[in-house]
Amino acid sequence: AQSVSQHNHHVILSEAASLELGCNYSYGGTVNLFWYVQYPGQHLQLLLKYFSGDPLVKGIKGFEAEFIKSKFSFNLRKPSVQWSDTAEYFCAVNAPGTYKYIFGTGTRLKVLA
Amino acid sequence: KAGVTQTPRYLIKTRGQQVTLSCSPISGHRSVSWYQQTPGQGLQFLFEYFSETQRNKGNFPGRFSGRQFSNSRSEMNVSTLELGDSALYLCASSFVGTGADNEQYFGPGTRLTVT
Numbered sequence: 199a200q201s202v203s204q205h206n207h208h209v210i211l212s213e214a215a216s217l218e219l220g221c222n223y224s225y226g227g228t229v230n231l232f233w234y235v236q237y238p239g240q241h242l243q244l245l246l247k248y249f250s251g252d253p254l255v256k257g258i259k260g261f262e263a264e265f266i267k268s269k270f271s272f273n274l275r276k277p278s279v280q281w282s283d284t285a286e287y288f289c290a291v292n293a294p295g296t297y298k299y300i301f302g303t304g305t306r307l308k309v310l311a
Numbered sequence: 312k313a314g315v316t317q318t319p320r321y322l323i324k325t326r327g328q329q330v331t332l333s334c335s336p337i338s339g340h341r342s343v344s345w346y347q348q349t350p351g352q353g354l355q356f357l358f359e360y361f362s363e364t365q366r367n368k369g370n371f372p373g374r375f376s377g378r379q380f381s382n383s384r385s386e387m388n389v390s391t392l393e394l395g396d397s398a399l400y401l402c403a404s405s406f407v408g409t410g411a412d413n414e415q416y417f418g419p420g421t422r423l424t425v426t
Contacts, residue, residue: 240419241314241315241417241418241419241420242401242417244414244416247414288353297342297361297366297415298359298369299344299346299415301346301354301355301356303352303353304353
């Protein structure tokens with residue numbers, strides 16, 4: 199069955215700490231990969247996406263993610279977090295050309311000022 | 312360009328009732344998808360519509376249904392509401408065309424509470 203696992207459900211960091219959120223997927227065939235963020239009281243917004251090419255993808259607000267095909271992983275990273283990064287982060291996959299996204303259960307990040 | 316809009320934003324219903332939620336996609340977007348978001352479960356795919364046809368469906372009971380109109384606006388309906396249907400229902404739209412990617416743009420959601 200298609201699935202996405204986010205192993206860290208809650209993460210608490212101090213400002214300037216480095217961030218890495220794990221995402222593993224189980225999906226037969228080629229995939230597109232996404233990270234979305236949901237700030238408190240706001241819509242889900244796209245942080246970054248991977249369709250093909252360079253497996254290291256850079257997104258908005260200094261976030262990046264690396265697609266490792268052999269590990270079925272797409273981990274999100276940021277070298278130095280800010281208080282404003284406090285939010286819930288969702289990893290998602292879908293098959294190219296389709297609009298059915300499979301989401302992980304999300305990781306709540308709290309950054310302490 | 313206006314974003315995805317959903318109405319109503321909040322809704323309280325009683326068990327056994329039915330409810331209809333509405334979604335207006337971004338202008339020019341013809342694919343509309345619906346998701347249920349609950350704590351601990353994350354976002355779960357309900358269904359996707361394109362050109363008034365349901366193209367994909369998630370693993371939800373038949374009480375959950377939807378439709379899409381010729382102007383791409385979509386509605387979802389939940390009949391015989393259960394307490395477990397309490398959730399945030401999100402709508403997402405996508406542009407479908409040559410060179411388009413699969414990126415989905417999400418609305419603010421409708422918060423449904425079933426008592």
